Amino acid sequence: MSGYPPLELHVPEPSGRPGRETDFSYLKVSPAGAVRRPPVDVRPIETEDIVDLLVRVLDDEGRAVGPWDPGADPGLLRRGLRAMLLTRAFDARMLVAQRQKKISFYMQCLGEEAVGIGQALALEPDDMCFPTYRQQGILVARGYPLVDMMCQLYSNERDPIKGRQLPVMYSSKAHGFYSVAGNLGMGFVQAVGWAMASAIKGDTRIASAWIGDGSTAEADFHNALTFAAVYRAPVILNVVNNQWAISSFQGIAGGEAATFATRGVGNGIASLRVDGNDFLAVLAASRWAAERARRNLGPTLVEWITYRGGAHSTADDPSKYRPADEWKRFPLGDPVERLRRHLALVGAWSDEEHARTLKEVEEEVLAAQREAESHGTLASGHVHDASTMFDDVYKEMPAHLERQRGQAGGTR
Amino acid sequence: MTTMTMVQAIRSAMDVMLGRDDDVVVFGEDVGYFGGVFRCTDGLQAKYGTPRVFDTPIAEGGIVGVAIGMGAYGLRPVAEIQFADYVYPGYDQIVSGAARLRYRSAGDFTAPITIRMPCGGGIYGGQTHSQSPEALFTHVCGLRTVMPSNPYDAKGLLIASIECDDPVIFFEPKRLYNGPFDGHHDRPMVPWSAHPLSEVPEGHYTVPLESAAVFRPGEAVTVLTYGTMVWVAEAAARETGIDAEIIDLRSLWPLDLDTIVGSVSRTGRCVIVHEATRTSGFGAELAALVQEHCFYHLEAPIERVTGWDTPYPHAQEWAYFPGPQRVGAALRRATEAA
Numbered sequence: 116m117s118g119y120p121p122l123e124l125h126v127p128e129p130s131g132r133p134g135r136e137t138d139f140s141y142l143k144v145s146p147a148g149a150v151r152r153p154p155v156d157v158r159p160i161e162t163e164d165i166v167d168l169l170v171r172v173l174d175d176e177g178r179a180v181g182p183w184d185p186g187a188d189p190g191l192l193r194r195g196l197r198a199m200l201l202t203r204a205f206d207a208r209m210l211v212a213q214r215q216k217k218i219s220f221y222m223q224c225l226g227e228e229a230v231g232i233g234q235a236l237a238l239e240p241d242d243m244c245f246p247t248y249r250q251q252g253i254l255v256a257r258g259y260p261l262v263d264m265m266c267q268l269y270s271n272e273r274d275p276i277k278g279r280q281l282p283v284m285y286s287s288k289a290h291g292f293y294s295v296a297g298n299l300g301m302g303f304v305q306a307v308g309w310a311m312a313s314a315i316k317g318d319t320r321i322a323s324a325w326i327g328d329g330s331t332a333e334a335d336f337h338n339a340l341t342f343a344a345v346y347r348a349p350v351i352l353n354v355v356n357n358q359w360a361i362s363s364f365q366g367i368a369g370g371e372a373a374t375f376a377t378r379g380v381g382n383g384i385a386s387l388r389v390d391g392n393d394f395l396a397v398l399a400a401s402r403w404a405a406e407r408a409r410r411n412l413g414p415t416l417v418e419w420i421t422y423r424g425g426a427h428s429t430a431d432d433p434s435k436y437r438p439a440d441e442w443k444r445f446p447l448g449d450p451v452e453r454l455r456r457h458l459a460l461v462g463a464w465s466d467e468e469h470a471r472t473l474k475e476v477e478e479e480v481l482a483a484q485r486e487a488e489s490h491g492t493l494a495s496g497h498v499h500d501a502s503t504m505f506d507d508v509y510k511e512m513p514a515h516l517e518r519q520r521g522q523a524g525g526t527r
Numbered sequence: 528m529t530t531m532t533m534v535q536a537i538r539s540a541m542d543v544m545l546g547r548d549d550d551v552v553v554f555g556e557d558v559g560y561f562g563g564v565f566r567c568t569d570g571l572q573a574k575y576g577t578p579r580v581f582d583t584p585i586a587e588g589g590i591v592g593v594a595i596g597m598g599a600y601g602l603r604p605v606a607e608i609q610f611a612d613y614v615y616p617g618y619d620q621i622v623s624g625a626a627r628l629r630y631r632s633a634g635d636f637t638a639p640i641t642i643r644m645p646c647g648g649g650i651y652g653g654q655t656h657s658q659s660p661e662a663l664f665t666h667v668c669g670l671r672t673v674m675p676s677n678p679y680d681a682k683g684l685l686i687a688s689i690e691c692d693d694p695v696i697f698f699e700p701k702r703l704y705n706g707p708f709d710g711h712h713d714r715p716m717v718p719w720s721a722h723p724l725s726e727v728p729e730g731h732y733t734v735p736l737e738s739a740a741v742f743r744p745g746e747a748v749t750v751l752t753y754g755t756m757v758w759v760a761e762a763a764a765r766e767t768g769i770d771a772e773i774i775d776l777r778s779l780w781p782l783d784l785d786t787i788v789g790s791v792s793r794t795g796r797c798v799i800v801h802e803a804t805r806t807s808g809f810g811a812e813l814a815a816l817v818q819e820h821c822f823y824h825l826e827a828p829i830e831r832v833t834g835w836d837t838p839y840p841h842a843q844e845w846a847y848f849p850g851p852q853r854v855g856a857a858l859r860r861a862t863e864a865a
């Protein structure tokens with residue numbers, strides 16, 4: 116019919132699989148300090164040239180360089196480092212608790228601590244975050260009690276959400292942490308709605324939306340971008356590109372053809388691509404985006420480049436689909452070590468202090484665990500009474516649920 | 528014949544069809560290299576290559592949409608939705624796109640697609656890994672909805688679904704993937720190899736759609752059920768000593784009405800069991816059908832045993848799950864009523 120050769124379907128393949136090292140040259144890393152910092156009132160389309168670059172502040176020696184250096188107070192950075200260490204200790208403990216079958220399921224944020232914690236420190240405490248299941252760092256940074264987090268994980272009698280949800284699906288309006296749905300992408304567009312409401316009411320609070328690289332494929336992501344752009348919603352649209360979505364690499368979500376940051380510019384949203392393992396860059400880019408939102412200049416999309424250091428969850432074994440220990444070879448390193456080196460360089464952290472802090476956070480986690488376990492675990496059966504499962508379906512319990520609650524108490 | 532788990536039987540169905548028919552393609556989230564989070568497609572990409580077995584972006588609306596387009600071209604796509612709880616972003620494509628394509632084009636275009644998805648609870652999955660949304664699909668004209676309860680049926684029904692020219696929603700009760708489950712969650716797991724229904728032919732065979740199976744013959748009462756609840760109902764019959772006839776519907780819609788009517792007309796009593804929530808659940812349709820077709824044979828009110836009308840809770844999972852005790856009590860009520 117035609118003179119063309121037969122068509123072929125392109126299916127993206129990661130360069131690394133078990134037994135074959137990843138070639139990280141696909142990442143496109145800019146030198147620290149190399150990317151310009153546009154004014155906060157930049158026209159969105161004028162961020163077009165930087166969405167393929169990588170905003171970085173910390174160089175290999177740990178010096179803060181270039182226009183994005185936030186000039187942060189060392190006290191604030193020390194808080195950030197401590198929150199990262201605490202989150203990491205918390206994750207490690209809870210992973211063990213899951214192996215001991217005290218909790219049914221767990222998801223850690225190993226290697227990605229900087230993005231949530233850095234942003235939390237750039238926001239006001241009453242700004243609303245719409246997190247994914249991998250942003251426990253925001254709760255830790257905002258001082259939500261570890262015991263309450265653990266009671267949720269243990270699904271015990273003190274679980275603030277009454278055993279309704281899987282572990283890590285936290286909810287705390289008081290700490291600006293929106294209920295995690297579990298349905299990917301769902302909260303991302305809702306964050307835009309929250310931000311629109313803040314603008315409708317003449318409020319000053321802004322929203323922070325979170326989504327993973329894999330989940331940007333969902334329609335909710337694209338709806339969020341459209342609505343945010345149309346209404347110039349005061350929202351930060353955070354895409355955490357940790358390179359993996361369970362077993363599929365970011366190319367399957369479309370990261371091979373264009374960076375996730377370019378999705379923002381195409382929708383008329385000012386966008387940045389940022390080193391998510393560089394705590395100073397996270398702080399600086401988050402402040403830039405927050406400033407835009409607060410000055411009514413509209414949304415900002417930030418793609419954070421990081422790496423999922425651990426398994427997707429306790430339900431999978433990553434050595435089945437990616438090279439083991441690949442995290443150690445990730446070009447952007449470990450956010451904890453990089454911030455530690457910087458603080459040491461500027462004389463605001465020492466090895467002794469590091470060792471002491473590690474011990475402190477370990478003890479803090481252990482104490483919280485002891486207290487949480489005193490309220491029971493899923494395995495021990497100390498959970499909210501079965502009759503409570505009929506609460507909160509509606510504000511007032513309709514007759515049919517009263518009837519069913521009565522039947523559930525008997526044998527029916 | 529060899530012994531297969533439900534996972535192996537489902538994989539074998541796709542393997543057989545990929546081997547027999549070049550138009551069959553298999554895709555979904557994590558189904559390619561990894562072989563699916565429940566391992567149902569393990570090894571298929573290695574055997575048939577990426578154009579035929581591949582990973583998709585996380586976009587259920589996209590997965591169903593491209594499946595319909597491939598079907599329109601002439602392929603027979605088999606798409607996996609990772610959990611039934613995540614099918615909703617694809618619901619519009621299923622309802623407005625696939626179900627009515629034949630009708631609105633008067634047969635010009637069709638969607639011969641199979642959409643597989645694990646359903647049901649019993650794994651502490653909470654409200655996003657436990658749902659049984661079958662009634663949302665049986666309510667849609669133009670769809671076929673199927674749910675097997677054992678390896679033999681799973682393979683035969685999946686092959687029949689792939690060969691079917693209508694869109695098929697194929698539910699896989701995840702609690703049955705690796706062994707039959709009678710609702711006694713505190714007892715050791717029973718492997719499939721201990722049950723004759725794990726004897727599965729290695730090659731091609733079908734279990735016809737629209738055919739129910741008499742899972743357990745009996746005289747005292749008819750139980751209409753499907754999926755995991757078939758095993759729970761059997762345990763309830765055993766434990767109460769009630770001579771229940773358990774009908775495994777297998778195809779929910781369109782269904783095998785003759786088998787249902789024949790049985791209820793004989794026993795005069797009927798208990799309907801499903802794990803999904805009660806109100807407007809598929810049990811309501813079954814009760815209406817029994818009433819319409821067997822009214823003068825009924826000697827007792829029709830009983831329904833279902834999940835409660837709440838989201839599936841995580842910690843209170845076993846108070847939610849309609850286990851053998853609840854089914855047994857319904858069997859008693861149905862047989863003791865005058």
Ligand SMILES: Cc1ncc(C[n+]2csc(CCOP(=O)(O)OP(=O)(O)O)c2C)c(N)n1
Pocket residue numbers: 247249297298299326327328329330331357359360361423427556585609613616
């Ligand atoms: C709508 C929907 N589809 C599928 C899933 C199953 N699922 C849970 S996590 C996940 C991968 C998400 O990857 P990504 O968005 O990159 O986030 P990450 O886990 O890397 O943080 C999938 C497919 C889900 N939870 N919701």
Ligand SMILES: [Mg+2]
Pocket residue numbers: 327328329355356357358359360361
């Ligand atoms: Mg990811």
